[in-house]
Amino acid sequence: MARAxxxxxxxxxxxxxxxxxxxxxxxxxGRELETxxxxxxxLGLGRTVDTEGAIGTATxxxxxxxxxxxxxxxxxxxxxxxVAGTDPLRRAHDAAEARAGITRAAGVDAVVLSHEEEALIAxxxxxxxxxxxxxxxxxxxxxxxxxxxxxxxxxDPVVAGLPLGATRLSGLHVANDPPLxxxxxxxxxxxxxxxxxxxxxxxxxxxxxxxxxRSLLRVGPALPNRALSARRIRGALAxxxxxxxxxxxxxxxxxxxxxxxxxxxxxILLAALGQYRxxxxxxxxxxxxxxxxxxxxxxxxxxRDHIRDLARGWDA
Numbered sequence: 001m002a003r004a005x006x007x008x009x010x011x012x013x014x015x016x017x018x019x020x021x022x023x024x025x026x027x028x029x030g031r032e033l034e035t036x037x038x039x040x041x042x043l044g045l046g047r048t049v050d051t052e053g054a055i056g057t058a059t060x061x062x063x064x065x066x067x068x069x070x071x072x073x074x075x076x077x078x079x080x081x082x083v084a085g086t087d088p089l090r091r092a093h094d095a096a097e098a099r100a101g102i103t104r105a106a107g108v109d110a111v112v113l114s115h116e117e118e119a120l121i122a123x124x125x126x127x128x129x130x131x132x133x134x135x136x137x138x139x140x141x142x143x144x145x146x147x148x149x150x151x152x153x154x155x156d157p158v159v160a161g162l163p164l165g166a167t168r169l170s171g172l173h174v175a176n177d178p179p180l181x182x183x184x185x186x187x188x189x190x191x192x193x194x195x196x197x198x199x200x201x202x203x204x205x206x207x208x209x210x211x212x213x214r215s216l217l218r219v220g221p222a223l224p225n226r227a228l229s230a231r232r233i234r235g236a237l238a239x240x241x242x243x244x245x246x247x248x249x250x251x252x253x254x255x256x257x258x259x260x261x262x263x264x265x266x267x268i269l270l271a272a273l274g275q276y277r278x279x280x281x282x283x284x285x286x287x288x289x290x291x292x293x294x295x296x297x298x299x300x301x302x303x304r305d306h307i308r309d310l311a312r313g314w315d316a
Contacts (some may be wrong), residue, residue: 001233010036012073012081013292016110018046018088018143019167019257020210021062023069024074024289028297031128033290036076042257045088046144046167054094058252063105081291082303083110086118087144087165111304115161119147122209123157125291126284129146129298131313134204138266139272141212141265143167144276146194148272150201157311158201164194166212166265178241179263187264189234190272199274206278209287211258212265217283218252219262229280230273230286243315 015022025037048058055062064197065253066083072083083102089095089112102110122140132153140147144165151157173186208228216228219236240248240263249259273281295303295310303310 002279005048010077010079011293012032012069012076012078013289013296014069014081014083015289015292016045016062016066016083016085016089018086018145018165019261020143021045021065021069022108022289023073024293025073025078026290026293027077028293031130031135033128033286033293035130037072042255044167044257046165047171049088049092049144054092055098056092056094059094059098059101061206061313064097066102066106066110070108073286080296080301081108081131082296083108084121084288084292085110085112086288087142090114091144115145115147116159117304117307119149119159119161120157120307121148121291121295122288122310123149123151123291124307126207126209126286127288127311127313128286128290128294129310129313131315132201135201137203137206137272138209138284139213139269139281140209141166141207141268142210143180143261146268146272148195148198150199150203151311152201152262156308158199160197160290162194162197164191164268166261166268169264169268170261175240176262177244177260181241184237184241184263184267187267188270191264191267194275195271195275200222200273201276203276203278206272206276206281207284208269208272208281209284212262213281213283215252215258215262215270216269218254220250226283226285227280228269228283230270231279233266233270233273237263240266 022040026033135152138149245259249256299306
């Protein structure tokens with residue numbers, strides 16, 4: 001693929017997830033992104049879909065949020081705004097109606113990413129087009145699903161989407177605040193079983209993207225780097241199990257809704273490390289939204305046709 005040499009310098013990317021709906025507006029300098037604006041709104045679309053099978057009653061809030069995001073991005077100089085839906089729109093039976101509503105409300109067309117597209121774009125956001133030099137697993141823990149990507153230099157990435165997200169897993173197994181030991185065991189057992197369906201690999205490294213991993217960096221003593229060991233995650237789980245979510249949120253400056261599902265997210269990351277026999281992972285700064293921005297800049301309006309090539313990386 002011949003990458004576009006000239007694209008919009010400022011791009012907005014919106015990620016419609018199960019937990020939150022996020023907006024990133026960034027100025028792009030080659031591979032590098034300079035954040036202009038970053039915000040999120042907790043809409044809990046995953047749980048709405050779990051309950052109603054549809055975006056349903058959350059539709060007005062979603063439309064208002066997206067319309068505001070697009071206006072904000074344009075005001076900040078974005079000449080293109082990409083709106084991408086993940087797990088909730090993949091599962092909602094009214095996804096087509098929701099997409100049409102987004103076009104009417106926000107004036108942009110929304111796309112619904114497959115598990116594979118979501119994982120490849122996250123890899124692009126992590127690597128910013130830089131070539132990998134060893135086999136790596138990228139784990140993206142969302143609210144409703146977890147994307148697992150195995151990338152190896154010189155080979156096509158292998159992707160699996162697991163029906164395993166922090167919000168969904170919490171809804172299945174946690175009824176107490178803080179969670180009981182039996183509930184923590186149920187989270188761990190469920191996550192370990194789900195990872196039996198993940199791609200086989202013997203990677204040298206693991207990279208985690210998303211809010212779960214970033215939040216876990218805050219739980220416990222300050223870390224000198226962005227590495228999370230299995231021991232550190234287990235320690236964070238012990239802290240999360242020792243205090244109500246409101247106390248955890250206040251003490252570690254985490255959104256309350258995130259603190260409530262963080263034990264499930266930590267259990268998923270521990271299961272990932274166990275599956276691939278690794279003792280630590282690195283928490284990426286970039287992810288899906290950064291990948292969407294880079295894809296739009298480097299491949300233009302037809303960026304979805306070039307996701308796999310972009311994710312492989314390119315020489316500077």
